[in-house]
Amino acid sequence: MLYPTHALSIIVLTPMATAIAIMLVPRRNLLAVRLLGALAGTVTLSLSAYLCYVYIVAGLHGPQFAVRIPWVTRLGSHPVNISYSLAADGVSLSLVLLTSLVIFCGVFASWTVTHRTKEFYTLLLLLVTGVFGVFVAHDLFFFFLFYEIAVLPMYLLIGIWGTGAKEYSAMKLTLYLLVGSAFMLVGMLGMYFAAGLPAGVARTFDLATLSQAHYDPTFQKIAFFLLYIGFGILAGIWPLHTWSPDGHASAPTAVSMLHAGVLMKLGAYGLLRVGYGALPIGAHSWSWLVGGIAVINIVYGAYVAMGQKDLKYVIAYSSVSHMGVVMLGLAAYNEIAFTGSVLQMFSHGIMTGLFFALVGLVYEKAHTRDIYAMGGFARRMPGIAVAFTIGGLASFGLPGTSGFVAELLVFLGTFRAKLAGLPSFLFPLYAVGAVVAIVITATYVLRLLQLIFHGHFDERRYADLTTARTTEWVALVVLGGLLIVIGVYPTWLTDLIQGSLGPLLR
Amino acid sequence: MAETLRQLRPELLTLGAALLVILVDLIQPRGQSRRWLGWFSGLLAAALLAVLVSDWRLVSPPQELWGGVMRVDHLGVIFKAIFLLGVGVCAIGSAEFAATRFRNVGEYYALLFFSALGMMLMASAGDLLTLYLGLEIATLSLYVLVAFAKDRPRSAEAGLKYVVLGATSSAVYIYGASLIYGSAGTTLFSGLMEAARGPAQAGLMVGAMMVLAALSFKVAAVPFHMWAPDVYQGAPSTVTAFLSTASKAAGFAALLRVFHGPIGRAAPEWLVVVAVLAALSMIVGNLLAIPQRDIKRMLAYSGIAQAGYALVGLASPTPLGTLATTFFLFQYLFTNLGAFLIVSLLGRGHEDEIVDYNGLSRRNPVLAFALLLLLLSLGGIPPLSGFWGKLFVFWAAADSGQYGLVFIGVLASVVSLYYYLMVARAMYIEPVEDRPAVRVAPAAALAVLICVVIVIGLVYPAPLLKVAESAATVLFY
Numbered sequence: 008m009l010y011p012t013h014a015l016s017i018i019v020l021t022p023m024a025t026a027i028a029i030m031l032v033p034r035r036n037l038l039a040v041r042l043l044g045a046l047a048g049t050v051t052l053s054l055s056a057y058l059c060y061v062y063i064v065a066g067l068h069g070p071q072f073a074v075r076i077p078w079v080t081r082l083g084s085h086p087v088n089i090s091y092s093l094a095a096d097g098v099s100l101s102l103v104l105l106t107s108l109v110i111f112c113g114v115f116a117s118w119t120v121t122h123r124t125k126e127f128y129t130l131l132l133l134l135v136t137g138v139f140g141v142f143v144a145h146d147l148f149f150f151f152l153f154y155e156i157a158v159l160p161m162y163l164l165i166g167i168w169g170t171g172a173k174e175y176s177a178m179k180l181t182l183y184l185l186v187g188s189a190f191m192l193v194g195m196l197g198m199y200f201a202a203g204l205p206a207g208v209a210r211t212f213d214l215a216t217l218s219q220a221h222y223d224p225t226f227q228k229i230a231f232f233l234l235y236i237g238f239g240i241l242a243g244i245w246p247l248h249t250w251s252p253d254g255h256a257s258a259p260t261a262v263s264m265l266h267a268g269v270l271m272k273l274g275a276y277g278l279l280r281v282g283y284g285a286l287p288i289g290a291h292s293w294s295w296l297v298g299g300i301a302v303i304n305i306v307y308g309a310y311v312a313m314g315q316k317d318l319k320y321v322i323a324y325s326s327v328s329h330m331g332v333v334m335l336g337l338a339a340y341n342e343i344a345f346t347g348s349v350l351q352m353f354s355h356g357i358m359t360g361l362f363f364a365l366v367g368l369v370y371e372k373a374h375t376r377d378i379y380a381m382g383g384f385a386r387r388m389p390g391i392a393v394a395f396t397i398g399g400l401a402s403f404g405l406p407g408t409s410g411f412v413a414e415l416l417v418f419l420g421t422f423r424a425k426l427a428g429l430p431s432f433l434f435p436l437y438a439v440g441a442v443v444a445i446v447i448t449a450t451y452v453l454r455l456l457q458l459i460f461h462g463h464f465d466e467r468r469y470a471d472l473t474t475a476r477t478t479e480w481v482a483l484v485v486l487g488g489l490l491i492v493i494g495v496y497p498t499w500l501t502d503l504i505q506g507s508l509g510p511l512l513r
Numbered sequence: 514m515a516e517t518l519r520q521l522r523p524e525l526l527t528l529g530a531a532l533l534v535i536l537v538d539l540i541q542p543r544g545q546s547r548r549w550l551g552w553f554s555g556l557l558a559a560a561l562l563a564v565l566v567s568d569w570r571l572v573s574p575p576q577e578l579w580g581g582v583m584r585v586d587h588l589g590v591i592f593k594a595i596f597l598l599g600v601g602v603c604a605i606g607s608a609e610f611a612a613t614r615f616r617n618v619g620e621y622y623a624l625l626f627f628s629a630l631g632m633m634l635m636a637s638a639g640d641l642l643t644l645y646l647g648l649e650i651a652t653l654s655l656y657v658l659v660a661f662a663k664d665r666p667r668s669a670e671a672g673l674k675y676v677v678l679g680a681t682s683s684a685v686y687i688y689g690a691s692l693i694y695g696s697a698g699t700t701l702f703s704g705l706m707e708a709a710r711g712p713a714q715a716g717l718m719v720g721a722m723m724v725l726a727a728l729s730f731k732v733a734a735v736p737f738h739m740w741a742p743d744v745y746q747g748a749p750s751t752v753t754a755f756l757s758t759a760s761k762a763a764g765f766a767a768l769l770r771v772f773h774g775p776i777g778r779a780a781p782e783w784l785v786v787v788a789v790l791a792a793l794s795m796i797v798g799n800l801l802a803i804p805q806r807d808i809k810r811m812l813a814y815s816g817i818a819q820a821g822y823a824l825v826g827l828a829s830p831t832p833l834g835t836l837a838t839t840f841f842l843f844q845y846l847f848t849n850l851g852a853f854l855i856v857s858l859l860g861r862g863h864e865d866e867i868v869d870y871n872g873l874s875r876r877n878p879v880l881a882f883a884l885l886l887l888l889l890s891l892g893g894i895p896p897l898s899g900f901w902g903k904l905f906v907f908w909a910a911a912d913s914g915q916y917g918l919v920f921i922g923v924l925a926s927v928v929s930l931y932y933y934l935m936v937a938r939a940m941y942i943e944p945v946e947d948r949p950a951v952r953v954a955p956a957a958a959l960a961v962l963i964c965v966v967i968v969i970g971l972v973y974p975a976p977l978l979k980v981a982e983s984a985a986t987v988l989f990y
Contacts, residue, residue, distance in 0.1 A: 078973065085833060087908075126874070155894055155895045156895070156896070167942050181930070185930055186927055
């Protein structure tokens with residue numbers, strides 16, 4: 008099938024090119040800025056959807072659409088192989104699709120940003136370049152480069168357009184993530200230097216080569232732990248998650264959507280790709296810890312979400328809980344659990360993107376995020392209520408929604424996990440703990456729905472409450488619809504993911 | 514004779530440029546605008562640079578002048594290019610600043626050239642005394658430049674401080690050199706190379722440490738950094754821009770010549786000392802930058818930390834270490850020069866508080882974005898030039914087994930982002946106060962643009978690495 012040779016480069020660089028174009032647009036011309044943003048969203052979404060289609064229909068597997076440009080080949084007399092190298096397999100493609108969906112909806116959800124619009128879109132698109140880059144980078148070095156590009160714009164996005172204790176949240180988030188990236192960098196450089204390569208192969212940052220390399224078991228244990236901490240901070244692992252509720256709650260709508268929806272997945276994806284892909288022994292030896300922390304995430308996140316009054320904090324803590332499911336799937340280390348884990352990344356990305364879009368809408372119209380001050384909103388905003396309900400149901404995994412498929416696969420995989428050297432009851436125990444937490448999730452989600460959309464409606468206070476308008480529907484329809492589409496017909500996505508898991512499961 | 518003249522062409526022409534600037538300044542009557550002088554000096558520097566670059570092929574293999582007191586090689590050419598670029602960009606960037614604030618504009622540009630001449634001698638020294646000569650020419654010019662705004666007490670005070678401390682460090686240098694002479698019987702690098710092959714000598718070692726201390730003063734490494742914040746703050750901002758970049762690079766050129774060369778081999782103990790200096794500079798510089806309210810003081814401490822990173826490269830006495838240090842200094846020149854030039858555009862005469870930058874992103878979005886990029890590059894954020902610079906010096910250190918330094922360096926870089934982001938916060942997040950929009954003269958805009966373009970352009974570092982590679986090998990013969 009036909010596709011542009013540099014398809015992945017186009018996806019990665021379109022947002023950046025658009026960001027530069029937006030810088031050149033006059034400040035007052037808001038429409039041009041927004042349209043450029045929408046254009047970037049449309050281009051990347053259609054191209055990534057097309058690439059997924061090509062990948063599925065042509066029955067491809069393994070990394071495809073590769074581009075490779077040598078960047079630094081030597082440092083003095085030392086060979087250093089850093090290359091701009093992109094490629095995508097099923098896992099990458101599904102996450103690229105997720106990113107382009109969320110940014111597409113995010114652009115429309117930010118249509119109402121009027122404060123320094125131009126800078127907002129510039130930074131937002133810059134960040135997206137980083138995210139796309141991480142998902143398709145096939146060179147460890149560029150992986151790191153893109154990761155940093157994805158993290159830094161966040162500081163200004165939250166600091167300028169955020170609400171509440173925004174400066175505190177922004178600095179906390181940035182420093183946490185940068186400390187994480189320092190751990191990653193050390194781990195990655197270690198992987199570069201310690202790689203046992205076949206004779207005649209020069210040292211390289213190429214991911215495929217490093218995944219084939221031989222690593223000493225002790226090194227694997229240390230390096231995997233470093234990567235786990237580094238990526239784990241971004242994935243929101245307990246107890247290093249505290250930046251995420253603050254950050255998500257302070258961030259403006261589109262940024263929360265992207266951050267909870269996509270950025271946290273960078274952490275899980277990185278661990279999967281680099282940690283599990285290249286350091287299998289290290290991954291094995293730490294799976295008890297990864298799984299245990301994941302269960303704490305699931306239970307603790309859900310439990311804390313139950314106690315929140317601020318709507319955004321509820322959703323933020325639910326993200327902490329759901330990311331636990333992703334990490335549990337990784338810890339179980341088998342095909343079913345991995346499939347579920349990646350599917351959960353996708354499903355949670357869509358779901359939480361939808362949630363934050365909805366929270367943004369509710370806040371904008373009701374001017375409060377205190378859930379106890381709301382009530383009966385379904386009367387005035389039926390569309391929002393329906394979308395919120397769909398998201399809520401997906402959140403606790405009701406059959407027929409994407410959350411069900413993902414969580415079922417993760418739990419099944421966890422029950423069946425057989426890891427040498429660990430007691431056989433450990434992972435089933437984890438699974439039980441995680442399944443029980445679903446009850447807590449159901450409790451807070453249903454309570455949320457009840458408090459916001461049902462019950463007494465304060466006619467006087469919310470006299471001018473309206474439902475979503477024009478561009479605001481985009482996120483609701485696209486994301487809400489997808490939750491159900493995947494719930495009913497998940498096979499296309501599971502096939503896309505499953506076919507590429509082989510090299511990651513050694 | 515003709516051959517010698519050709520080899521000395523860059524130095525002689527720089528001297529000529531300095532005199533020419535004074536001459537053309539005299540022709541124009543007093544009281545008329547001298548903005549054009551900045552452009553003129555910038556063009557002169559560009560012409561000198563062109564001459565220098567055209568010599569590139571001629572200086573390989575390395576050549577010696579007058580029995581070895583000067584060396585003409587690729588390393589020297591690269592550092593001379595750094596100094597001339599520093600003079601050129603700084604001159605263009607200060608065209609408006611100098612014309613409006615100084616009384617003797619011609620001398621200002623002439624002194625920049627004189628100072629560059631001294632630095633060039635330092636970078637191509639083949640003898641401890643040539644090095645000293647260069648050091649004195651460079652610093653004497655800088656003493657005057659620091660005190661150039663002599664009607665401002667703070668500038669005069671900074672000048673005095675710099676003179677007193679600088680003279681002390683010169684004394685330490687010359688005493689160290691005399692000890693080395695006493696032990697080895699020569700001050701020529703080639704002769705010292707012979708001495709290095711012989712048995713270890715205490716006099717050589719003590720002398721080497723004193724030379725190291727004096728040059729550490731020059732690059733403002735901890736614990737020889739005390740002068741930097743006061744002098745940087747007191748000096749006119751464009752002078753600080755030059756002082757914190759070209760002068761620091763000159764110090765490192767000398768350090769590379771001496772310690773990656775003969776004396777490093779004669780007194781291997783220096784390696785430990787440099788590693789300690791590097792670690793201290795990175796830690797102290799970054800930590801003390803955090804509480805600063807004045808942006809010039811903050812950048813002074815950040816510059817101390819940056820000297821620490823460059824010292825990490827110096828602590829790897831291999832061609833890779835020389836290469837990494839050279840690359841680092843090249844990119845640092847533009848990053849820091851750009852940042853200080855922007856500071857000079859925004860200063861209100863006396864104070865340069867960080868709070869003055871509040872809302873800059875709305876008062877002048879382009880300038881704010883430029884400063885943001887430069888600060889992020891200083892913080893080592895990929896893919897900007899500062900990231901590659903740090904990566905390569907850490908790489909060199911790891912390659913020679915200095916893992917402790919790499920670890921400290923990476924952690925220190927994370928800490929440093931805090932204070933760079935505080936400036937970003939002021940520019941982008943803090944509300945606009947009632948301040949006028951910032952107007953930037955075309956010359957200054959061009960200078961800042963050059964810096965930003967290079968900081969972004971080095972995202973693809975391979976070409977510069979290739980050039981620096983041929984320079985890195987000349988010290989290891």
